[in-house]
Amino acid sequence: MDCFSHPLIRLVLPFTLGMVGANCLMDSLNLSVLFVLCCLALAPTLLHVKSKQPQSKKVFGMWATALAFLLGMTLFTSKHERISQGIPVDSSFCQGTLTERPVEKAHSWALNLRQENGSHILLYIGKSRSTSPQTDSVQFASLHIGDTILAQIKYLTATNTCEDNTFAPYYDYLFHHDVTATAYCNAQHWDWKPSNLSFNPLSVAKELQERMHQIYDERGIKGEAGSIVEAMTIGRKTILAQHTRKAFTEAGVSHVLALSGFHVGVIVMLMQVFFFSSILPRKWKWGVNLLLIFTLWGYTAITGLSPSLVRATTMFSILMLCQTGSGTFMSLDSCALTFFTMLCINPFYLFDIGFQLSFLSVSGISLWSKSILESCPSSNTVIRMLWNIIFISLACTLFTTPLVAYHFGKAPIWSVVSNLAIIPFVYIIMWGSMLWWLSLGWIWGNGIILLLVEWAANLMNEIVHFISSSSMSTLEWKPGILLTTILYMCILFFTFFYTSRVKKAH
The missing domain is CATH 1.20.1280 (Monooxygenase)
Structure with a gap:
């Protein structure tokens, strides 16, 4: 090919x-x-x-x-x-609109403020020594998305003029996420004004996410299993234990805990099964795909409108629109059109690691999926499905491992094994959670579904911890940009060589 x-x-x-x-x-x-x-x-x-x-x-x-x-x-x-142009001219004062909940750090509170031109400032407000930590927590908890923050700045650093090589990658990351400066102010030198807007989409989205957390908590989904379920379904990771995050990262399955393209893909597959999309005539697929797109955006809204999920939903929305025209969901041309459209929307996506990994995974699936199905030695439906899952996981791992090693300095050795091991539990948790929400009024059935979801979350957690505890779970390896480029050229050469041979054989 x-x-x-x-x-x-x-x-x-x-x-x-x-x-x-x-x-x-x-x-x-x-x-x-x-x-x-x-x-x-x-x-x-x-x-x-x-x-x-x-x-x-x-x-x-x-x-x-x-x-x-x-x-x-x-x-x-x-x-x-x-x-x-969004870098503040006056480095002694800043004003902006709060876009996220305040995040507590060791010695300060971090606030993301949006300026009038659309750029952002990351403001760190020092913790007060004259008041108790509980008083600070209550004060910052009273802030809502959309509130106006005013602060007298002690010092400010523009993210595009950092000369310290130690922090340069971090400031590049911030700048490519529309953050023009980081600033610090003392605990007594700031104030806030409530939002004048009667309706703030971001604030409503965060409130919905908090309300869903309360329902989870009231119905008994608690502990480590509860934190995993909440992270996978509503994107709330604040109660996720640090050792759990580390275990999932070392096992090569950290993408499971962050709402992104992986979860959107699972939801699309579930909804396509629900609407019998595969057997519908082509003239009906326009309506089904539009309904799927609205469903995805509704899910994105009620889970807090996180940037990674918004990006993934945009990507899948464009892919589904391409499918209605070409009939193929993940063709190379539809992936290329999606890639082009998203970079036109925001050119800085190109330097977002999540965006890079998403499209490398999708590209691997697009290039390998047809050849993988054609090379399956059996015509049995179950065997072909398992064959497809195994080799699609291999293709995704092959296309993403060099980039993961380049950015993070380590490559998860057991990534394929851990992904294959947890995929059934991911589907059980996603399917079960959807049914759990739909059956909230049916107490008996809702309780059974809850037990199933908790069992899947606990067992998946144990498997991930077992894999990550291995002494060879990760390989300490950080290739340079040249070696990473050569590796991807070799991967592409091998891909085209193999797929062309499969095509000739069939």
Whole structure:
């Protein structure tokens, strides 16, 4: 299979390279010049778009590639300049709207504030020495999303001008998440005003999440199993024990605890089974897919509108819209279109680790899924399903391990084994939780479902802890950017070699 036979991929590659180039050459780029160059490249591209001559098609391809490259540079530069303009001019005072619940640190409280231009400031307010910790907790708990925070700054650091190499990666991470500065103020030098809005979507979403937590708590889902169920279903990880987080990370299944593309994918599969999507005629799939999209966004809203889940829901929404047109859910072209659309929405997604891992996983599934099914030695439905699950997990692990090692300096050795071991329990927890919420009024049946969900969560937790306790659960390995690139080139070469052989054999 030749990926370059897909026209969208041939445009996405230069588009992405343009963004990478813009990030490397940001100090020497001018947005106006890039815009003019885009316009100059657009004209010959449009002139050759309808030509049927072979020579004109080659010229069109060259100009389209140049246009995609320049467009990537232009969008990234525009985003960078807009966020850079959000750095406060007055470093002694800041004002912003609270976008998340305050987070308690060792010596301060962290508040994420949105400014008028859309950029953010991460404000750290020192803990008071004159009041008790309980008084501080009550005060910050009274803050709501949408409230206005005013603070007299003691010191402020812009995230795009950090000269300390030790903290440079962290400040790059903050800047690519629209945080223009970090600031600190003393406990007595800040104030707040309640929100003037009668309806704040973020605040309502967080309140819904808290209400769902209360229902879980009232109905008896508590302890370690309860914290795992809440993390997997409503995205609430505040009560998750540190040793549990560490065990899931070392076992290579930390994605299970963070609402993301994995959970959205499971929900899509469950809803497709519920609506008999696979056997419906194509003319009905438009309505089913639109209903699925509304369901996904409703789920995203009631679980707090976390950035990773919003991104994953956007991705799957575009994929499902592509499916209604092409009939294929995860074709390379639909994945490329989704990738292109999301980078147009926010070019900084390119440097988000969750975004990178999501699309590497989806790309691995897209490239391998057809060949995996065709190479299955049995026609039995159950065997083919197990075959598909095992090798899809292998494909995802193959495509994500080098990047995980590059970013985190360690590669989970038992990732495939642990993923295969917990997949049945993930489905039981997700299915069971959905049925549990639907049967809240049926006390007897609701209790049985609760026992099943708790059993699955406890057993999954024990399996993960057993795997992570192995002395060889992770490999300490941090490849450089060059070695990581070479590894992905080898993976792609092996993928195309294997899939082409399977295609010829069938």
